[in-house]
Amino acid sequence: MSEYPGVKTVRFPDGxxxxxxxxxxxxxxERFDATFHTNVLVNSSGHCQYLPPxxxxxxxxxxVRWFPFDVQQCKLKFGSWSYxxxxxxLQMQEADISGYIPNGEWDLVGIPGKRSEKFYECCKEPYPDVTFTVTIRRRTLYYGxxxxxxxxxxxxxxxxxxxLPADSxxxxxxxxxxxLSLTVFMLLVAEIMPATSDSVPLIAQYFASTMIIVGLSVVVTVIVLQYHHHDPDGGKMPKWTRVILLNWCAWFLRMKRPGEDKVRPACQHKQRQRRCSLASVEMSAVAGPPTTNGNLLYIGFRGLDGVHCAPTP
Known part of the structure:
Protein backbone atom coordinates (compact mmCIF):
# COMPACT_ATOMS: atom_id res chain seq x y z
CA MET A 1 0.00 0.00 0.00
CA SER A 2 2.93 2.33 0.67
CA GLU A 3 4.39 1.80 -2.81
CA TYR A 4 1.02 1.90 -4.59
CA PRO A 5 -1.25 4.24 -2.62
CA GLY A 6 -4.97 4.01 -3.42
CA VAL A 7 -4.76 0.52 -4.94
CA LYS A 8 -7.09 -1.83 -3.06
CA THR A 9 -7.68 -4.60 -5.60
CA VAL A 10 -5.37 -6.35 -8.02
CA ARG A 11 -6.53 -8.50 -10.96
CA PHE A 12 -4.71 -11.65 -11.97
CA PRO A 13 -5.40 -14.14 -14.76
CA ASP A 14 -7.19 -17.21 -13.49
CA GLY A 15 -4.33 -19.43 -14.63
CA GLU A 30 -20.73 -30.92 -24.60
CA ARG A 31 -17.81 -29.04 -22.99
CA PHE A 32 -19.13 -29.89 -19.52
CA ASP A 33 -17.68 -26.62 -18.12
CA ALA A 34 -19.57 -23.76 -19.76
CA THR A 35 -18.12 -20.92 -17.65
CA PHE A 36 -16.20 -18.03 -19.17
CA HIS A 37 -12.77 -17.64 -17.54
CA THR A 38 -12.23 -14.15 -16.11
CA ASN A 39 -9.63 -12.49 -13.92
CA VAL A 40 -9.39 -13.13 -10.20
CA LEU A 41 -9.84 -10.12 -7.90
CA VAL A 42 -7.32 -10.06 -5.01
CA ASN A 43 -7.47 -7.38 -2.30
CA SER A 44 -4.81 -6.23 0.13
CA SER A 45 -5.86 -8.72 2.80
CA GLY A 46 -5.36 -11.67 0.46
CA HIS A 47 -9.07 -12.30 -0.14
CA CYS A 48 -9.68 -13.65 -3.65
CA GLN A 49 -12.93 -13.29 -5.57
CA TYR A 50 -13.61 -15.27 -8.73
CA LEU A 51 -16.95 -14.63 -10.51
CA PRO A 52 -17.01 -16.43 -13.87
CA PRO A 53 -20.22 -15.97 -15.93
CA VAL A 64 -46.32 -32.43 -18.97
CA ARG A 65 -49.31 -34.13 -17.39
CA TRP A 66 -50.98 -30.83 -16.43
CA PHE A 67 -50.04 -28.95 -19.60
CA PRO A 68 -50.69 -26.03 -20.09
CA PHE A 69 -51.16 -25.52 -16.32
CA ASP A 70 -47.89 -27.23 -15.39
CA VAL A 71 -45.11 -26.18 -13.03
CA GLN A 72 -41.62 -27.47 -13.84
CA GLN A 73 -38.65 -27.90 -11.51
CA CYS A 74 -35.06 -28.23 -12.66
CA LYS A 75 -32.24 -29.01 -10.23
CA LEU A 76 -28.72 -27.63 -10.68
CA LYS A 77 -26.19 -29.49 -8.56
CA PHE A 78 -22.81 -27.81 -8.03
CA GLY A 79 -19.80 -29.26 -6.26
CA SER A 80 -16.08 -29.94 -6.41
CA TRP A 81 -14.96 -32.69 -8.75
CA SER A 82 -11.86 -33.83 -6.86
CA TYR A 83 -11.74 -32.15 -3.43
CA LEU A 90 -19.08 -25.12 0.25
CA GLN A 91 -21.33 -22.50 1.81
CA MET A 92 -24.74 -21.81 0.33
CA GLN A 93 -26.08 -18.33 -0.35
CA GLU A 94 -29.49 -17.25 -1.57
CA ALA A 95 -29.83 -16.86 -5.32
CA ASP A 96 -30.14 -13.29 -6.54
CA ILE A 97 -32.91 -13.00 -9.15
CA SER A 98 -33.06 -9.20 -9.24
CA GLY A 99 -31.56 -9.20 -12.73
CA TYR A 100 -34.05 -11.73 -14.10
CA ILE A 101 -35.59 -10.73 -17.44
CA PRO A 102 -39.29 -11.78 -17.69
CA ASN A 103 -40.09 -14.45 -20.25
CA GLY A 104 -43.22 -14.57 -22.38
CA GLU A 105 -43.83 -18.29 -21.81
CA TRP A 106 -42.55 -18.95 -18.28
CA ASP A 107 -42.76 -17.24 -14.89
CA LEU A 108 -39.87 -17.71 -12.47
CA VAL A 109 -41.37 -18.80 -9.15
CA GLY A 110 -38.15 -19.12 -7.16
CA ILE A 111 -34.69 -20.67 -6.88
CA PRO A 112 -34.39 -22.28 -3.44
CA GLY A 113 -31.07 -23.87 -2.53
CA LYS A 114 -29.98 -26.74 -0.31
CA ARG A 115 -26.57 -27.89 0.92
CA SER A 116 -25.96 -31.61 1.35
CA GLU A 117 -23.08 -34.03 1.87
CA LYS A 118 -22.53 -37.37 0.22
CA PHE A 119 -20.21 -40.21 1.22
CA TYR A 120 -18.58 -42.52 -1.32
CA GLU A 121 -17.16 -46.00 -0.73
CA CYS A 122 -13.68 -44.95 -1.80
CA CYS A 123 -13.22 -42.15 0.70
CA LYS A 124 -13.95 -41.41 4.33
CA GLU A 125 -14.41 -37.67 3.98
CA PRO A 126 -17.76 -36.25 2.86
CA TYR A 127 -18.23 -34.49 -0.47
CA PRO A 128 -20.40 -31.39 -0.06
CA ASP A 129 -22.57 -30.03 -2.84
CA VAL A 130 -25.09 -27.23 -3.29
CA THR A 131 -28.30 -27.88 -5.23
CA PHE A 132 -30.48 -25.07 -6.58
CA THR A 133 -34.02 -25.94 -7.65
CA VAL A 134 -35.24 -23.65 -10.42
CA THR A 135 -39.05 -23.56 -10.25
CA ILE A 136 -40.89 -22.13 -13.26
CA ARG A 137 -44.61 -21.93 -14.08
CA ARG A 138 -46.04 -21.90 -17.58
CA ARG A 139 -48.10 -18.89 -18.63
CA THR A 140 -51.46 -20.15 -19.90
CA LEU A 141 -52.88 -17.10 -21.71
CA TYR A 142 -51.49 -18.06 -25.11
CA TYR A 143 -52.62 -21.69 -24.92
CA GLY A 144 -56.02 -20.77 -23.49
CA LEU A 164 -80.83 -30.46 -37.37
CA PRO A 165 -83.87 -32.06 -39.03
CA ALA A 166 -83.41 -35.50 -40.50
CA ASP A 167 -84.23 -34.27 -43.99
CA SER A 168 -81.29 -31.88 -43.87
CA LEU A 180 -61.46 -32.89 -38.59
CA SER A 181 -61.11 -29.63 -36.65
CA LEU A 182 -60.35 -31.53 -33.46
CA THR A 183 -57.78 -33.59 -35.34
CA VAL A 184 -55.97 -30.42 -36.41
CA PHE A 185 -55.85 -29.17 -32.81
CA MET A 186 -54.59 -32.58 -31.71
CA LEU A 187 -51.69 -32.31 -34.17
CA LEU A 188 -50.83 -28.84 -32.86
CA VAL A 189 -50.62 -30.15 -29.31
CA ALA A 190 -48.46 -33.08 -30.46
CA GLU A 191 -45.98 -30.65 -32.04
CA ILE A 192 -45.69 -28.60 -28.85
CA MET A 193 -45.31 -31.53 -26.47
CA PRO A 194 -42.01 -33.41 -26.09
CA ALA A 195 -41.92 -36.98 -27.35
CA THR A 196 -42.33 -38.80 -24.03
CA SER A 197 -44.46 -41.69 -22.81
CA ASP A 198 -44.05 -41.09 -19.09
CA SER A 199 -47.30 -39.15 -18.81
CA VAL A 200 -50.10 -38.14 -21.17
CA PRO A 201 -50.95 -34.42 -21.09
CA LEU A 202 -54.35 -33.53 -19.72
CA ILE A 203 -55.23 -31.53 -22.81
CA ALA A 204 -54.36 -34.51 -25.02
CA GLN A 205 -56.72 -36.70 -22.99
CA TYR A 206 -59.44 -34.07 -23.43
CA PHE A 207 -58.93 -33.92 -27.20
CA ALA A 208 -58.90 -37.72 -27.50
CA SER A 209 -62.10 -38.17 -25.46
CA THR A 210 -63.82 -35.36 -27.38
CA MET A 211 -62.87 -36.94 -30.70
CA ILE A 212 -64.31 -40.27 -29.55
CA ILE A 213 -67.59 -38.61 -28.52
CA VAL A 214 -67.85 -36.69 -31.80
CA GLY A 215 -67.06 -39.87 -33.74
CA LEU A 216 -69.85 -41.70 -31.92
CA SER A 217 -72.23 -38.84 -32.69
CA VAL A 218 -71.45 -39.24 -36.40
CA VAL A 219 -72.17 -42.98 -36.17
CA VAL A 220 -75.48 -42.32 -34.39
CA THR A 221 -76.38 -39.72 -37.03
CA VAL A 222 -75.79 -42.26 -39.80
CA ILE A 223 -78.05 -44.77 -38.02
CA VAL A 224 -80.80 -42.17 -37.56
CA LEU A 225 -80.70 -41.20 -41.23
CA GLN A 226 -80.76 -44.87 -42.21
CA TYR A 227 -84.04 -45.48 -40.35
CA HIS A 228 -85.51 -42.15 -41.40
CA HIS A 229 -85.05 -42.85 -45.11
CA HIS A 230 -86.04 -46.51 -44.77
CA ASP A 231 -87.91 -47.94 -47.74
CA PRO A 232 -91.50 -48.89 -46.75
CA ASP A 233 -91.35 -51.88 -49.08
CA GLY A 234 -88.10 -53.09 -47.56
CA GLY A 235 -89.75 -54.91 -44.66
CA LYS A 236 -90.54 -54.24 -41.05
CA MET A 237 -88.13 -53.00 -38.47
CA PRO A 238 -86.26 -55.84 -36.68
CA LYS A 239 -87.49 -56.75 -33.23
CA TRP A 240 -84.17 -56.04 -31.51
CA THR A 241 -84.13 -52.58 -33.06
CA ARG A 242 -87.59 -51.83 -31.71
CA VAL A 243 -86.56 -52.99 -28.24
CA ILE A 244 -83.46 -50.81 -28.22
CA LEU A 245 -85.03 -47.68 -29.70
CA LEU A 246 -88.55 -47.80 -28.27
CA ASN A 247 -87.80 -49.31 -24.86
CA TRP A 248 -84.23 -48.68 -23.75
CA CYS A 249 -83.53 -45.40 -25.55
CA ALA A 250 -86.97 -44.04 -24.74
CA TRP A 251 -86.50 -44.83 -21.04
CA PHE A 252 -83.02 -43.29 -21.01
CA LEU A 253 -84.20 -40.10 -22.74
CA ARG A 254 -87.36 -39.91 -20.58
CA MET A 255 -89.62 -40.11 -23.62
CA LYS A 256 -92.93 -41.91 -24.15
CA ARG A 257 -94.44 -43.46 -27.22
CA PRO A 258 -97.76 -42.08 -28.60
CA GLY A 259 -100.72 -43.74 -26.85
CA GLU A 260 -98.65 -45.08 -23.97
CA ASP A 261 -100.45 -43.04 -21.32
CA LYS A 262 -103.62 -44.68 -20.03
CA VAL A 263 -106.97 -42.93 -20.15
CA ARG A 264 -108.07 -41.87 -16.72
CA PRO A 265 -111.55 -40.28 -17.02
CA ALA A 266 -112.92 -38.43 -14.04
CA CYS A 267 -116.27 -36.79 -13.32
CA GLN A 268 -116.51 -33.69 -11.21
CA HIS A 269 -119.53 -32.04 -9.66
CA LYS A 270 -119.81 -28.62 -8.19
CA GLN A 271 -121.14 -29.83 -4.83
CA ARG A 272 -119.62 -33.23 -4.23
CA GLN A 273 -117.21 -35.69 -5.82
CA ARG A 274 -118.72 -38.42 -7.93
CA ARG A 275 -117.43 -41.86 -8.64
CA CYS A 276 -117.03 -42.55 -12.31
CA SER A 277 -117.00 -45.87 -14.02
CA LEU A 278 -116.00 -46.41 -17.52
CA ALA A 279 -118.34 -48.80 -19.23
CA SER A 280 -116.68 -49.09 -22.55
CA VAL A 281 -114.08 -47.37 -24.58
CA GLU A 282 -114.13 -47.82 -28.27
CA MET A 283 -110.81 -47.37 -29.96
CA SER A 284 -110.02 -47.40 -33.60
CA ALA A 285 -107.02 -46.81 -35.76
CA VAL A 286 -107.06 -43.48 -37.52
CA ALA A 287 -105.02 -42.46 -40.47
CA GLY A 288 -101.89 -40.57 -39.54
CA PRO A 289 -99.54 -38.49 -41.57
CA PRO A 290 -97.62 -40.39 -44.22
CA THR A 291 -94.18 -41.61 -43.16
CA THR A 292 -91.21 -42.87 -45.02
CA ASN A 293 -90.74 -46.11 -43.14
CA GLY A 294 -94.33 -47.27 -42.75
CA ASN A 295 -93.61 -48.91 -39.40
CA LEU A 296 -95.62 -46.62 -37.11
CA LEU A 297 -99.28 -47.14 -36.15
CA TYR A 298 -101.24 -44.11 -34.95
CA ILE A 299 -103.88 -44.87 -32.35
CA GLY A 300 -106.65 -42.39 -31.56
CA PHE A 301 -109.78 -42.33 -29.38
CA ARG A 302 -113.01 -42.05 -31.32
CA GLY A 303 -115.38 -41.72 -28.43
CA LEU A 304 -116.20 -42.54 -24.85
CA ASP A 305 -119.63 -44.15 -24.54
CA GLY A 306 -121.40 -45.42 -21.52
CA VAL A 307 -119.73 -43.30 -18.92
CA HIS A 308 -121.85 -43.33 -15.77
CA CYS A 309 -121.15 -41.24 -12.74
CA ALA A 310 -122.60 -42.17 -9.40
CA PRO A 311 -122.43 -40.04 -6.29
CA THR A 312 -120.22 -41.24 -3.51
CA PRO A 313 -121.71 -41.68 -0.10
Missing part, protein backbone atom coordinates in the same frame (compact mmCIF):
# COMPACT_ATOMS: atom_id res chain seq x y z
CA UNK A 16 -1.88 -17.88 -12.15
CA UNK A 17 -3.96 -18.49 -9.02
CA UNK A 18 -5.34 -21.73 -7.67
CA UNK A 19 -9.12 -21.97 -7.84
CA UNK A 20 -11.51 -24.78 -6.85
CA UNK A 21 -12.86 -27.05 -9.57
CA UNK A 22 -16.55 -26.31 -9.03
CA UNK A 23 -18.64 -27.92 -11.77
CA UNK A 24 -22.26 -28.60 -12.58
CA UNK A 25 -22.72 -32.32 -11.93
CA UNK A 26 -25.80 -32.79 -14.13
CA UNK A 27 -24.45 -30.72 -17.01
CA UNK A 28 -25.75 -31.38 -20.52
CA UNK A 29 -23.15 -29.20 -22.24
CA UNK A 54 -21.67 -18.88 -17.85
CA UNK A 55 -24.67 -20.37 -19.61
CA UNK A 56 -25.51 -23.68 -17.99
CA UNK A 57 -27.30 -26.50 -19.76
CA UNK A 58 -28.73 -29.18 -17.51
CA UNK A 59 -30.76 -32.34 -17.96
CA UNK A 60 -34.14 -32.03 -16.23
CA UNK A 61 -37.21 -34.21 -15.95
CA UNK A 62 -40.24 -32.59 -17.59
CA UNK A 63 -43.72 -33.54 -16.40
CA UNK A 84 -13.51 -33.64 -0.44
CA UNK A 85 -15.12 -31.91 2.49
CA UNK A 86 -11.92 -31.97 4.56
CA UNK A 87 -10.06 -29.95 1.92
CA UNK A 88 -12.83 -27.79 0.48
CA UNK A 89 -16.10 -26.64 2.01
CA UNK A 145 -56.85 -18.40 -26.35
CA UNK A 146 -55.41 -20.56 -29.14
CA UNK A 147 -56.19 -24.11 -27.97
CA UNK A 148 -58.64 -24.44 -25.10
CA UNK A 149 -61.36 -21.93 -26.02
CA UNK A 150 -61.55 -22.94 -29.73
CA UNK A 151 -61.67 -26.61 -28.76
CA UNK A 152 -64.55 -26.08 -26.33
CA UNK A 153 -66.53 -24.10 -28.92
CA UNK A 154 -65.92 -26.68 -31.64
CA UNK A 155 -66.94 -29.49 -29.29
CA UNK A 156 -70.19 -27.67 -28.51
CA UNK A 157 -70.99 -27.66 -32.24
CA UNK A 158 -71.24 -31.44 -32.13
CA UNK A 159 -74.49 -31.10 -30.15
CA UNK A 160 -76.04 -29.11 -32.99
CA UNK A 161 -75.90 -32.22 -35.18
CA UNK A 162 -78.87 -33.71 -33.29
CA UNK A 163 -80.87 -30.47 -33.59
CA UNK A 169 -78.25 -33.08 -45.73
CA UNK A 170 -75.76 -31.30 -43.47
CA UNK A 171 -75.98 -33.54 -40.40
CA UNK A 172 -73.10 -35.82 -41.33
CA UNK A 173 -71.12 -32.98 -42.92
CA UNK A 174 -71.22 -30.97 -39.69
CA UNK A 175 -70.10 -33.93 -37.59
CA UNK A 176 -67.20 -34.77 -39.90
CA UNK A 177 -66.13 -31.11 -40.01
CA UNK A 178 -66.01 -30.96 -36.21
CA UNK A 179 -64.03 -34.21 -36.11
Missing amino acids: LIWKPDILLYNSAD GIFKSSCYID GGWSLD LNLLIPCVLISALALLVFL GEKISLGITVL
